[in-house]
Amino acid sequence: MKSVCNISSQMFRVLCLALLVCATVIHIVQAAPDSKxxxxxxxxxxxxxxxxxxxxxxxxxxxxxxxxxxxxxxxxxxxxxxxxxxxxxxxxxxxxxxxxxxxxxxxxxxxxxxxxxxxxxxxxxxxxxxxxxxxxxxxxxxxxxxxxxxxxxxxxxxxxxxxxxxxxxxxxxxxxxxxxxxxxxxxxxxxxxxxxxxxxxxxxxxxxxxxxxxxxxxxxxxxxxxxxxxxxxxxxxxxxxxxxxxxxxxxxxxxxxxxxxxxxxxxxxxxxxxxxxxxxxxxxxxxxxxxxxxxxxxxxxxxxxxxxxxxxxxxxxxxxxxxxxxxxxxxxxxxxxxxxxxxxxxxxxxxxxxxxxxxxxxxxxxxxxxxxxxxxxxxxxxxxxxxxxxxxxxxxxxxxxxxxxxxxxxxxxxxxxxxxxxxxxxxxxxxxPVATVTSIALAPKNATNPVNTQHCVTATVRDQNSNPVVGVRVDFAVTGVNPTTGFANTIANGTAQFCYTGTNAGNDHIVASIGTLSDDANKTWTAGVVDLTPPSCVLTGVIPGPPKQILVTVQDIGSGLSSIVPVTLTNATMSVAPFTVGTTSAVLVTATKINQALSATIVLRSTDVAGNSVVCDPVYTTISADVPQEFTLGANYPNPFNP
Structure with missing residues (x-):
């Protein structure tokens, strides 16, 4: 669900998206067509x-x-x-x-x-x-x-x-x-x-x-x-x-x-x-x-x-x-x-x-x-x-x-x-429609987690025209230190997700298959303290422009960053500074407005290697807005500037 709020003052007008998503995996169940x-x-x-x-x-x-x-x-x-x-x-x-x-x-x-x-x-x-x-x-x-x-x-x-x-x-x-x-x-x-x-x-x-x-x-x-x-x-x-x-x-x-x-x-x-x-x-x-x-x-x-x-x-x-x-x-x-x-x-x-x-x-x-x-x-x-x-x-x-x-x-x-x-x-x-399936791709290909955390892989299933295939059963088999099996049906976008928790340190090999078609991935489980803390997001700068730019610093000091992706990107472009998966160093994200006459909305999701995920609070101002220095982009909503 999405809500929009306006924040007014003598110095700025901020249009923000108040959307909080908890770091919980949500499984979408797609009923496969069958004889019932x-x-x-x-x-x-x-x-x-x-x-x-x-x-x-x-x-x-x-x-x-x-x-x-x-x-x-x-x-x-x-x-x-x-x-x-x-x-x-x-x-x-x-x-x-x-x-x-x-x-x-x-x-x-x-x-x-x-x-x-x-x-x-x-x-x-x-x-x-x-x-x-x-x-x-x-x-x-x-x-x-x-x-x-x-x-x-x-x-x-x-x-x-x-x-x-x-x-x-x-x-x-x-x-x-x-x-x-x-x-x-x-x-x-x-x-x-x-x-x-x-x-x-x-x-x-x-x-x-x-x-x-x-x-x-x-x-x-x-x-x-x-x-x-x-x-x-x-x-x-x-x-x-x-x-x-x-x-x-x-x-x-x-x-x-x-x-x-x-x-x-x-x-x-x-x-x-x-x-x-x-x-x-x-x-x-x-x-x-x-x-x-x-x-x-x-x-x-x-x-x-x-x-x-x-x-x-x-x-x-x-x-x-x-x-x-x-x-x-x-x-x-x-x-x-x-x-x-x-x-x-x-x-x-x-x-x-x-x-x-x-x-x-x-x-x-x-x-x-x-x-x-x-x-x-x-x-x-x-x-x-x-x-x-x-x-x-x-x-x-x-x-x-x-x-x-x-x-x-x-x-x-x-x-x-x-x-x-x-x-x-x-x-x-x-x-x-298994006869239409021509490819299956499993991601991520490689990942590292502490033991006793959950790891999820996603299989994407497509036909010969690269269109998603819906309702097909994907079988998952894990061999290694945490052997297990399972299955899931593809949803509307052609994906099927499989999650499991590793209790033993070492390596696993994960195979996703539909009949004779298959793809694989590798998982490493490490012993030690379990990382349950999501990454942090901090607003670190505003360039008035034009074009107006917002600078955000994303960091994870636990297992290290895995991905930074936009959840919402309206009237703006976004670039992420190059980083290596697992880095604990700060990563700079730059958001640039496209049309200065309109407000922009950018909402980021950052995920660490342990699977912790956070949706960063929204930023984004109109062309005439100035953001005070004390404005901070945190992981919790509402922030001090939302009434």
């Missing part, structure tokens, strides 16, 4: 045949209420108790079976407080689930990921739902589908709540994966297959579906854990958004692909996947004949680990699945602190994922809802099996 929201537009791309049981599972961190509505069915109210799951049953007629037709089958979920929504489409022996994405993170650029036709049930498909009336959607199919020719864009128009399905029934290897979808307003997009056999040559088929994130939320670094009970591994697909995308698995280059192409492989061990450009990754459960165990296909997106959350409430279907599991992927530092339903998951349940810095666990859970939480972000993946049936979905994820 208060508004969702969803749909159900067609299952194997008409009439599936369609269910929404809704959960929240606080008690809330809401409605589920749509253009083709009556509104359904619901309430949610914090930490539990509410089931909403929908009409089976919302299952979309008509290809290349715009219909009114959208589903609108609204809530008073943020909720997470999961969709389940169930027919005995052909079931899958998806994580619903809220309207505020939907985008306008997508690439479809689903699965191929293998001449058993040919039904590779994707679905769309509109959120804004009059949205033009441009679709460039990857394979010819009826009158829609491969590689030839065509347009459709969607109003809010309208849906569109494109299903290709052409023979093996027809696959709508790699189809490009762009729109003039945000839309919801779903990829999958009516009933997929995975991989080619194995039975039986199962419905697969996931709600796809826009390309801005794709990532470059992933960790996967095999599905529990499976004996020969899982199918994995990696879809590229950029030409010349190099993909490595466990450090080895496996493919280089272009935009809209995918790499498919069987992965049998916990693995780390990296790419030099943003990609979308899905883990597929294979058909039951693949290894002869109780199972069948499902599709489950794997978020990049920079999109993990620190808590989840998830659920199994109420009935129909005798085997239910949760895979947890966590930083090694978090192992032992992650809770499942209020009980710490034993460290022995986790196994290291190579040299990735992550560990994975395969947990068997009971039917119903489950709560997971931890001190650091981690991944949670929910799935289950029954006789020739399955389901799977990610428990949630951040949807920050």
């Amino acid at each position: 929201g208060t508004d969702f537009w969803l749909a159900y791309p067609g299952n194997y045949s008409g009439g599936p049981a369609l269910t929404l599972f809704v959960t929240g961190d606080v008690n809330t209420s809401g409605t589920v509505s749509g253009p083709s069915f009556a509104s359904i109210p619901f309430t949610v108790t914090a930490g539990t799951v509410t089931t909403v049953v929908l009409p089976s007629t919302l299952d979309i079976q008509n290809s290349d037709v715009v219909e009114n089958k959208g589903i609108h979920v609204t809530a008073l407080n943020e909720v997470t929504v999961y969709g389940l489409s169930r027919i005995t022996a052909t079931t899958d689930a998806y994580l619903g994405l809220p309207t505020d993170i939907l985008g306008t650029d997508y690439i479809i990921l689903g699965y191929m036709n293998v001449n058993v049930v040919n039904g590779t498909e994707f679905g769309l739902v509109g959120t804004v009336n009059g949205t033009t959607v441009t679709i460039t199919p990857s394979v010819t589908t009826g009158p829609r020719v491969a590689g030839v864009p065509y347009n459709i128009t969607l109003d809010q709540g309208q849906t569109y399905l494109l299903r290709c029934t052409a023979s093996d290897p027809a696959d709508l994966s790699g189809t490009f979808v762009t729109s003039t307003a945000p839309i919801g997009v779903f990829g999958g297959h009516q009933c997929a056999n995975i991989p080619r040559g194995y039975v039986y088929c199962d419905h697969i579906v996931e709600m796809l994130p826009p390309t801005t939320a794709w990532g470059q670094s992933f960790v996967t854990v095999p599905l529990k009970t499976r004996l020969r591994g899982d199918t994995c697909r990696i879809l590229a958004s950029t030409n010349s995308t190099a993909i490595t698995i466990n450090g080895g280059l496996v493919a280089t692909i272009n935009r809209g192409q995918y790499y498919e492989a069987i992965i049998a061990t916990a693995s780390k996947i990296d790419a030099n450009h943003p990609v979308l990754v899905a883990q597929y459960s294979n058909s039951s004949s693949w290894d002869g165990v109780t199972s069948d296909p499902f599709m489950m997106l794997i978020p990049p680990y920079e999109q993990f959350l620190a808590g989840y409430t998830v659920t199994t279907p109420a009935t129909g699945f005798g085997l239910n599991f949760i895979n947890v992927v966590a930083p090694i530092a978090a192992v032992g602190s992650i809770m499942l339903d209020g009980v710490a998951i034993p460290p022995a349940s986790f196994s290291a994922i190579g040299a990735s810095g992550f560990s994975g666990a395969q947990l068997t859970v009971t039917l119903g809802s489950h709560n997971l939480g931890g001190t650091l972000p981690f991944g949670a993946f929910v799935y289950g099996f029954d006789s020739y049936d399955s389901y799977g979905y990610p428990g949630g994820q951040s949807l920050a």
Whole structure:
């Protein structure tokens, strides 16, 4: 808050800014975009045949209420108790079976407080689930990921739902589908709540994966297959579906854990958004692909996947004949680990699945602190994922809802099996625009503090145009004499701050990272007396001019000066005499008025190496003002010349 006061006398008239800022670090919390929201537009791309049981599972961190509505069915109210799951049953007629037709089958979920929504489409022996994405993170650029036709049930498909009336959607199919020719864009128009399905029934290897979808307003997009056999040559088929994130939320670094009970591994697909995308698995280059192409492989061990450009990754459960165990296909997106959350409430279907599991992927530092339903998951349940810095666990859970939480972000993946049936979905994820991040810079690079004081570093995150990127999670890791970890989300100016207190003398190394991008800094902690005194600021001279100049002396006799910066600089320029960080000598600051006919306001902030900071009292007079010799610029407000 800012206030302005005038001081009058026969000799001078002073315009000053009365602003005091205490030397306390203020953290601005920026909520990262994620899978929680208060508004969702969803749909159900067609299952194997008409009439599936369609269910929404809704959960929240606080008690809330809401409605589920749509253009083709009556509104359904619901309430949610914090930490539990509410089931909403929908009409089976919302299952979309008509290809290349715009219909009114959208589903609108609204809530008073943020909720997470999961969709389940169930027919005995052909079931899958998806994580619903809220309207505020939907985008306008997508690439479809689903699965191929293998001449058993040919039904590779994707679905769309509109959120804004009059949205033009441009679709460039990857394979010819009826009158829609491969590689030839065509347009459709969607109003809010309208849906569109494109299903290709052409023979093996027809696959709508790699189809490009762009729109003039945000839309919801779903990829999958009516009933997929995975991989080619194995039975039986199962419905697969996931709600796809826009390309801005794709990532470059992933960790996967095999599905529990499976004996020969899982199918994995990696879809590229950029030409010349190099993909490595466990450090080895496996493919280089272009935009809209995918790499498919069987992965049998916990693995780390990296790419030099943003990609979308899905883990597929294979058909039951693949290894002869109780199972069948499902599709489950794997978020990049920079999109993990620190808590989840998830659920199994109420009935129909005798085997239910949760895979947890966590930083090694978090192992032992992650809770499942209020009980710490034993460290022995986790196994290291190579040299990735992550560990994975395969947990068997009971039917119903489950709560997971931890001190650091981690991944949670929910799935289950029954006789020739399955389901799977990610428990949630951040949807920050990590694909747009091109640089991260950490400051200060070097600093020295006495032990038992706080040190803060700031990471600045920018895109390829040097614009700040908002809402991205930055991970911080400190190694050395004061090891610790933490994370923060970038705020409006693209910065994320991390602070910690060093209790041991010596050196620390601080690394800030977003996926594979990182920057570092060094910190030295010294033993001895703790410096709690901020620098001093004294008005030492006035040069009448023109131009009129004010001279201020800044000094710190403790840990030494670190920085002198303007908080307010109106109608004036400011120069600081050169000094070395850590100096205890006096430093001269000269403020020069620009327009002598106007008053000037200059407010300085000086900070010492120990982190003590002070906002110096304002000075600055009109052109005709004379400042008496006894006028002193101190660190406390008001001064003797303020009434």
